[in-house]
Amino acid sequence: MSVAPGRPQASSHRSPQGEGISMSTTLTLPSKAPLLTRTCWGAWLVALIVLCVLAPVLNLWVPAGSVFHMSDFAVALMAKIMCYAICALAMDLIWGYTGILSLGHGLFFALGGYAMGMYLMRQIGTDGNYKSKLPDFMVFLDWKTLPWHWTFSDSFAATLFLVVAVPGLVAFVFGYFAFRSRIKGVYFSIITQAMTFAAMLLFFRNETGFGGNNGFTDFKRILNIPIATPSMRMALFVLTSITLLLFFLLGRWLVTAKFGRVLQAVRDAETRVMFSGYNPIGYKLTIWTISAMMCGVAGALYVPQVGIINPSEMSPANSIEIAIWAAVGGRATLLGPIVGAFIVNGAKSWLTIAYPEFWLYFLGALFIGVTLYLPDGVVGLVKKLKGGTK
Amino acid sequence: MPKRFHQFLSIVMLCMAAKALALTPEHAKAIAMGESDSRIEALRASVAAADEKTVQFIQALSDDAVKVVAGKPVIVKDDKAIDPVSGTETAVPDTAEDVMNNNRMRGELDTALASLKLLSPDAAVRRGAVKTLQGEVDESKLPLIDKAFAHETVPDIRDRLGLLRAAALLSSADKTKRLEAANLLAESSLAATKTLLIERLQTEGDAQVKAALQFSLSRVEARLAWGDRLGAIFSGISLGSILLLVALGLAITYGLMGVINMAHGELMMIGAYATYVVQGLFQKYLPGAFDWYLPASVPVAFMASALVGAALERSVIRFLYGRPLETLLATWGISLMLMQGVRTLFGAQNVGVENPSWMSGGVQVMGNLSLPYNRLVIVGFAFAVLAGVAFLIGKTRLGLFVRGVTQNRPIASCMGVNTARIDTYAFALGSGIAGLAGCALSQVGNVGPDLGQGYIVDSFMVVVLGGVGQLAGTVYAALGLGILNKFLEGWTGAVLAKIAVLVFIIIFIQKRPQGIFAMKGRSAEA
Numbered sequence: 027m028s029v030a031p032g033r034p035q036a037s038s039h040r041s042p043q044g045e046g047i048s049m050s051t052t053l054t055l056p057s058k059a060p061l062l063t064r065t066c067w068g069a070w071l072v073a074l075i076v077l078c079v080l081a082p083v084l085n086l087w088v089p090a091g092s093v094f095h096m097s098d099f100a101v102a103l104m105a106k107i108m109c110y111a112i113c114a115l116a117m118d119l120i121w122g123y124t125g126i127l128s129l130g131h132g133l134f135f136a137l138g139g140y141a142m143g144m145y146l147m148r149q150i151g152t153d154g155n156y157k158s159k160l161p162d163f164m165v166f167l168d169w170k171t172l173p174w175h176w177t178f179s180d181s182f183a184a185t186l187f188l189v190v191a192v193p194g195l196v197a198f199v200f201g202y203f204a205f206r207s208r209i210k211g212v213y214f215s216i217i218t219q220a221m222t223f224a225a226m227l228l229f230f231r232n233e234t235g236f237g238g239n240n241g242f243t244d245f246k247r248i249l250n251i252p253i254a255t256p257s258m259r260m261a262l263f264v265l266t267s268i269t270l271l272l273f274f275l276l277g278r279w280l281v282t283a284k285f286g287r288v289l290q291a292v293r294d295a296e297t298r299v300m301f302s303g304y305n306p307i308g309y310k311l312t313i314w315t316i317s318a319m320m321c322g323v324a325g326a327l328y329v330p331q332v333g334i335i336n337p338s339e340m341s342p343a344n345s346i347e348i349a350i351w352a353a354v355g356g357r358a359t360l361l362g363p364i365v366g367a368f369i370v371n372g373a374k375s376w377l378t379i380a381y382p383e384f385w386l387y388f389l390g391a392l393f394i395g396v397t398l399y400l401p402d403g404v405v406g407l408v409k410k411l412k413g414g415t416k
Numbered sequence: 417m418p419k420r421f422h423q424f425l426s427i428v429m430l431c432m433a434a435k436a437l438a439l440t441p442e443h444a445k446a447i448a449m450g451e452s453d454s455r456i457e458a459l460r461a462s463v464a465a466a467d468e469k470t471v472q473f474i475q476a477l478s479d480d481a482v483k484v485v486a487g488k489p490v491i492v493k494d495d496k497a498i499d500p501v502s503g504t505e506t507a508v509p510d511t512a513e514d515v516m517n518n519n520r521m522r523g524e525l526d527t528a529l530a531s532l533k534l535l536s537p538d539a540a541v542r543r544g545a546v547k548t549l550q551g552e553v554d555e556s557k558l559p560l561i562d563k564a565f566a567h568e569t570v571p572d573i574r575d576r577l578g579l580l581r582a583a584a585l586l587s588s589a590d591k592t593k594r595l596e597a598a599n600l601l602a603e604s605s606l607a608a609t610k611t612l613l614i615e616r617l618q619t620e621g622d623a624q625v626k627a628a629l630q631f632s633l634s635r636v637e638a639r640l641a642w643g644d645r646l647g648a649i650f651s652g653i654s655l656g657s658i659l660l661l662v663a664l665g666l667a668i669t670y671g672l673m674g675v676i677n678m679a680h681g682e683l684m685m686i687g688a689y690a691t692y693v694v695q696g697l698f699q700k701y702l703p704g705a706f707d708w709y710l711p712a713s714v715p716v717a718f719m720a721s722a723l724v725g726a727a728l729e730r731s732v733i734r735f736l737y738g739r740p741l742e743t744l745l746a747t748w749g750i751s752l753m754l755m756q757g758v759r760t761l762f763g764a765q766n767v768g769v770e771n772p773s774w775m776s777g778g779v780q781v782m783g784n785l786s787l788p789y790n791r792l793v794i795v796g797f798a799f800a801v802l803a804g805v806a807f808l809i810g811k812t813r814l815g816l817f818v819r820g821v822t823q824n825r826p827i828a829s830c831m832g833v834n835t836a837r838i839d840t841y842a843f844a845l846g847s848g849i850a851g852l853a854g855c856a857l858s859q860v861g862n863v864g865p866d867l868g869q870g871y872i873v874d875s876f877m878v879v880v881l882g883g884v885g886q887l888a889g890t891v892y893a894a895l896g897l898g899i900l901n902k903f904l905e906g907w908t909g910a911v912l913a914k915i916a917v918l919v920f921i922i923i924f925i926q927k928r929p930q931g932i933f934a935m936k937g938r939s940a941e942a
Contacts, residue, residue, distance in 0.1 A: 224918040386756035393749020
């Protein structure tokens with residue numbers, strides 16, 4: 027955490043892309059880039075209005091027969107993909123900007139989801155199949171009392187705290203030990219994969235008190251309001267949109283600040299950063315924990331909308347998929363991961379219905395094609411094409 | 417079944433001829449009809465002194481072939497009603513009612529048949545009968561067991577019969593007999609004896625017998641514990657040798673070449689499917705030589721995976737050298753495509769790969785410890801592959817080139833080594849070894865499109881733990897993890913053991929990021 031205080035930051039040897047820093051050797055501080063340019067603010071506001079005003083109007087008030095009607099299916103799909111986009115954004119912060127590929131982000135997503143799921147299970151109250159105050163699966167296992175880790179699950183405020191705190195704490199502890207022993211690159215990726223794999227096995231057990239392989243489902247209400255109504259669905263949709271847009275701003279703020287520049291320097295030449303007097307551990311640990319917390323929030327938004335959470339969310343395959351969303355869209359751009367999440371998941375929801383046997387071929391080809399031919403993703407490609415026509 | 421049944425009948429006739437007490441109509445009626453309790457009593461009484469007709473009748477009862485006609489039980493066979501006593505045949509009238517056997521009655525019938533089978537001249541039938549009777553005996557079976565014990569010549573069956581006899585004696589009302597039984601049982605190494613002793617201890621009233629039982633129990637438990645321990649070591653070595661096979665290929669592609677190959681598991685799957693295909697060909701064209709299909713499929717599995725590996729290296733991986741994270745993603749994509757490809761070709765279901773006959777069965781080392789041949793073969797195979805790889809890398813020209821290229825690519829190139837070709841060869845070798853692993857796995861587990869997925873995390877753990885660029889490290893790590901895993905399984909169950917092992921590795925890597933055997937160097941890049 028010790029950033030050498032008072033020392034002016036030398037302009038980094040390799041300039042981060044998109045920032046106009048001169049290659050001078052004088053110790054000039056690069057001027058701080060604005061959070062967003064005016065056009066970008068405009069686009070951001072348009073996105074906000076479309077998602078938070080237009081979408082509800084088109085879904086709830088435009089009659090179902092109209093061409094302008096937004097179907098419930100579209101709302102559900104969009105909301106789901108926006109949750110994924112938050113994950114992709116989180117992945118981009120740690121992978122695209124810091125160069126640390128995590129194959130364990132599915133775990134943080136699921137932890138956030140489970141924290142929310144516990145609350146939703148308690149909200150079912152006595153309306154479950156067994157009419158008991160305990161969640162159905164506990165009655166089924168013949169448990170008489172709630173296990174200790176369910177203590178605060180009936181409080182919404184505590185749940186909101188846990189959604190952020192649990193993934194954050196797991197990430198902090200894991201990251202502290204990993205970064206302290208200077209585990210990096212592929213080693214780190216493989217160990218994060220082992221971590222999520224171990225957690226998946228653990229959550230599959232009935233005695234850990236997370237519903238075993240069925241997980242949590244059959245939710246009835248949230249904040250005592252029925253969950254399966256159109257207006258509730260829309261409220262969650264709007265909430266997810268706002269979260270995504272705010273996280274985008276947060277990411278932008280992080281990467282334009284000095285903090286973000288150090289992260290990019292760590293990505294490009296960690297040894298050099300160390301020799302320049304920075305201790306990269308604090309930087310890496312901070313962004314790693316923030317990234318995990320973002321995933322946790324995404325999971326918590328995902329669960330009430332999808333209506334189920336089970337341990338398969340932690341399978342290593344899911345975590346790798348998050349990486350491909352970021353890679354398809356374009357790493358080290360904040361728009362890229364969001365675009366990538368929409369492209370890949372849009373293709374997934376179409377292909378798995380239209381040509382189910384081709385989906386894995388497509389996904390596999392996407393992994394290979396993007397790494398071989400599109401290192402900067404779709405956003406990079408568009409930028410390149412634009413640059414070419416100028 | 418009918419053939420075996422007839423065999424069995426003739427056997428029983430031979431054995432019983434001397435002491436045949438005819439089955440009376442009253443007996444048959446008592447066994448077939450009435451309340452379960454009275455039927456069981458009648459059944460037990462008739463077993464002690466059975467003739468061939470009794471056996472026939474009990475067998476028929478057990479096969480649900482007995483009906484009741486006009487208050488008399490008859491055996492129904494080929495639409496004929498046969499009187500169990502006289503043997504006269506009549507047509508089956510419509511009024512015939514089935515004899516219903518509940519589960520308790522069925523159990524009794526099975527026990528009765530098994531005790532009669534104790535006298536069969538076929539050793540396998542006798543062995544089976546002894547196994548069935550374990551834990552089911554009481555004093556009423558004693559005369560039969562005594563008789564069988566006296567006739568028995570095969571040593572291991574005789575030992576088991578002795579235990580059976582002791583177990584039967586244990587429920588005797590006579591104290592001296594119980595004492596004798598308790599002492600006899602101390603020599604047992606069967607898990608069933610332990611349960612039996614514990615059960616008896618709870619009901620035993622006599623202090624002397626109780627002490628004897630306690631002593632026997634501790635002896636049996638000590639022996640069982642040894643068997644368990646040895647069994648855990650063996651299954652640890654067995655798991656370790658599988659991990660070794662899986663990780664050896666990775667030790668080359670990842671350890672030497674630095675390529676993160678997430679499709680390694682799928683290359684194993686290809687090897688397993690190659691074995692399946694060879695098996696199919698042998699079944700179709702060489703059914704006589706079916707037992708030889710496994711040796712034949714070893715080179716086929718190697719070549720199939722090696723070719724796929726070479727193709728992957730040429731088409732994808734070579735463009736990603738030096739970019740490990742990208743390699744990881746691209747090979748993950750490859751693994752998805754390979755899995756889906758196999759699903760398209762062979763279907764999503766698991767396919768059946770049979771063990772050749774020489775691999776089924778096992779060596780019985782102790783009462784509760786038997787080493788299956790297929791596991792033993794795999795342990796041997798793993799070490800043979802290890803020796804082959806060590807030889808190839810350490811002693812041959814190809815191995816020299818591979819080591820040279822991995823240590824210093826530009827210099828190797830200057831010396832005239834075609835580095836691109838060596839990369840392809842090395843990757844194909846690593847893939848081929850994955851194919852061999854798949855061939856071995858097909859003998860102990862399911863062969864399906866997901867075969868590789870289950871091993872990929874484990875195999876990377878082995879390589880990471882062992883240290884990159886090290887064959888010796890891979891060996892120690894594989895065997896160590898295998899044995900550790902199996903011992904933890906004994907304490908905590910399979911899943912928690914696996915979690916514990918993963919946590920252990922994560923912590924271990926914290927302490928020694930370079931694995932057990934670190935490469936020495938001064939690079940600031942750890």
